[in-house]
Amino acid sequence: MRLGSIINGQERNEKNRETLEVKNPYNQEIVAELALANITDLDEAVTNSFETFHSTMKKMPAHQRGDILRKAADLLEENAEDFAQTIVLEAGKPVKYSRDEITRSVQVIRFAAELAKNITGEVIPMDAAIGGENRMGFIKRIPLGVVGAITPFNFPLNLSLHKIAPAIAAGNTIVFKPAEKTPVSAYKLVKLFQQAGLPDGVLNLLMGTGEEVGSPLVEHEKVHKITFTGSLPVGRKIREAAGFKKVTLELGSNSPNIIFEDGNIQRAVTELVKGAFAFSGQVCISAQRIYVQKSIYGRFLEQFIMETKALTIGDPTKEETDIGPMIKVEEAERAKLWIDDAVKNGAKIEVGGNRNGAILSPTIMTNVEHTMKIVSEEVFAPIVSVIPFDNEDEVIRVANDSIYGLQAGVFTKDIDRAIRVADQLEMGGVWINEISTYRQDNHPYGGVKQSGIGKEGIKYAIEDMTEMKFIGIKLMPKE
Numbered sequence: 001m002r003l004g005s006i007i008n009g010q011e012r013n014e015k016n017r018e019t020l021e022v023k024n025p026y027n028q029e030i031v032a033e034l035a036l037a038n039i040t041d042l043d044e045a046v047t048n049s050f051e052t053f054h055s056t057m058k059k060m061p062a063h064q065r066g067d068i069l070r071k072a073a074d075l076l077e078e079n080a081e082d083f084a085q086t087i088v089l090e091a092g093k094p095v096k097y098s099r100d101e102i103t104r105s106v107q108v109i110r111f112a113a114e115l116a117k118n119i120t121g122e123v124i125p126m127d128a129a130i131g132g133e134n135r136m137g138f139i140k141r142i143p144l145g146v147v148g149a150i151t152p153f154n155f156p157l158n159l160s161l162h163k164i165a166p167a168i169a170a171g172n173t174i175v176f177k178p179a180e181k182t183p184v185s186a187y188k189l190v191k192l193f194q195q196a197g198l199p200d201g202v203l204n205l206l207m208g209t210g211e212e213v214g215s216p217l218v219e220h221e222k223v224h225k226i227t228f229t230g231s232l233p234v235g236r237k238i239r240e241a242a243g244f245k246k247v248t249l250e251l252g253s254n255s256p257n258i259i260f261e262d263g264n265i266q267r268a269v270t271e272l273v274k275g276a277f278a279f280s281g282q283v284c285i286s287a288q289r290i291y292v293q294k295s296i297y298g299r300f301l302e303q304f305i306m307e308t309k310a311l312t313i314g315d316p317t318k319e320e321t322d323i324g325p326m327i328k329v330e331e332a333e334r335a336k337l338w339i340d341d342a343v344k345n346g347a348k349i350e351v352g353g354n355r356n357g358a359i360l361s362p363t364i365m366t367n368v369e370h371t372m373k374i375v376s377e378e379v380f381a382p383i384v385s386v387i388p389f390d391n392e393d394e395v396i397r398v399a400n401d402s403i404y405g406l407q408a409g410v411f412t413k414d415i416d417r418a419i420r421v422a423d424q425l426e427m428g429g430v431w432i433n434e435i436s437t438y439r440q441d442n443h444p445y446g447g448v449k450q451s452g453i454g455k456e457g458i459k460y461a462i463e464d465m466t467e468m469k470f471i472g473i474k475l476m477p478k479e
């Protein structure tokens with residue numbers, strides 16, 4: 001399969017283009033060959049999106065945008081299994097998790113379809129100001145223009161849709177630069193939107209690397225907003241290069257989960273096994289740090305180890321597989337080095353710690369220090385640290401001891417304590433009696449500190465993808 005960029009409805013995959021192979025992370029088989037975009041394609045894609053915004057999208061009524069989105073959701077639902085298998089092959093994501101991603105993606109488009117028809121403004125009480133009598137003022141929300149969407153490999157469909165669907169709902173055009181590691185689902189998605197009736201040029205696709213295509217997209221003067229999901233180092237570069245453009249950054253984290261002695265231990269264990277190891281920990285809100293109150297630490301750890309040992313490791317195409325490969329062998333090697341480094345400094349491997357090619361076995365670490373990389377940096381691998389704590393004040397302090405702040409989980413039956421702790425955690429979101437890794441696609445989602453800027457969650461992405469326009473009227477007296 002040879003895939004090219006799609007600009008104004010036309011695919012660019014001529015034979016003389018530079019190419020990049022997309023390999024199955026599990027068996028290294030070639031999944032696709034990418035015909036890469038160059039700087040001329042980038043400029044043409046942005047210019048075409050800019051023109052399409054003015055010629056087409058600005059005039060498209062909300063009901064039509066809603067209908068296209070609704071059709072796209074139906075098409076995705078009809079083709080769910082094909083998309084799931086695509087993600088298994090390009091990302092190595094176990095098939096049950098790939099299917100979950102498609103189910104969520106369909107919902108994301110449906111949320112956007114509903115919201116497309118409900119983008120409302122506000123009436124301002126103009127007479128609240130002295131001299132404001134006989135004036136009327138209201139706010140309309142208007143689209144921005146061209147949105148540059150840059151996405152990561154780990155949820156190649158759902159996180160792309162968290163940008164594309166609200167952008168269409170709001171009436172923008174999009175230049176979409178998916179992760180070069182997982183571009184096949186992105187290609188199929190753009191084709192699906194064509195089939196759903198989205199006019200050419202509204203969603204242009206650029207196949208290429210971050211350096212060659214992502215970076216010039218961020219700098220292009222006809223792009224009005226960059227919405228990026230990915231790593232902190234790239235997020236930093238984008239923030240610096242974006243100039244006056246609006247920017248949404250959804251970055252990494254080392255999410256904490258806090259289990260108080262009165263929490264439901266069994267539920268916490270079962271959910272945290274999933275939350276720490278699903279997709280080999282390559283989830284931005286993966287449970288990386290688990291703080292357990294000392295009185296229940298031994299019981300929690302024993303149960304956690306037992307359920308982790310029961311995970312099935314191997315071929316991501318198999319229904320029973322829980323843990324497949326990481327995205328690249330180099331990533332598994334990097335994670336293993338971080339484990340070795342922690343062990344050298346006194347940490348203990350309770351279970352796991354073995355690498356076989358791109359597969360790293362689910363690893364539980366204890367005796368860790370906050371200075372170790374497996375605790376303080378985003379590990380983005382199936383590695384979790386279980387850390388005892390004495391009391392509420394201490395655990396809030398250590399949980400907040402991070403450059404990140406995306407989501408946290410707190411387990412307790414004491415509602416007063418739950419709210420007290422939630423209030424003090426420096427996070428974009430806190431779940432009570434739920435793990436940090438749980439995300440519902442309609443709640444505001446996005447980090448504080450170096451986990452990011454801005455929020456997604458369709459409604460909130462639409463807010464960030466529209467501009468307020470104030471219109472005032474001076475009412476004239478009857479002549």
Ligand SMILES: NC(=O)c1ccc[n+]([C@@H]2O[C@H](COP(=O)([O-])OP(=O)(O)OC[C@H]3O[C@@H](n4cnc5c(N)ncnc54)[C@H](O)[C@@H]3O)[C@@H](O)[C@H]2O)c1
Pocket residue numbers: 150151152153154155159177178179180208209210211213214215218229230231232234235237238250251252253283284285378380406451452
């Ligand atoms: N907060 C969230 O919602 C969220 C969700 C998923 C993933 N993530 C984060 O994403 C990271 C993993 O994904 P990844 O490895 O694909 O991330 P990455 O930062 O390496 O790449 C993400 C995208 O950025 C592009 N890119 C790379 N360099 C660029 C540059 N200089 N300019 C513009 N674009 C550039 C890449 O080609 C890719 O499309 C983790 O850090 C994870 O926490 C965050």
Ligand SMILES: O=C[C@H](O)CS(=O)(=O)O
Pocket residue numbers: 154155158159282283284285437438439
């Ligand atoms: O990887 C981070 C993602 O935001 C997780 S999810 O797709 O939103 O659940």
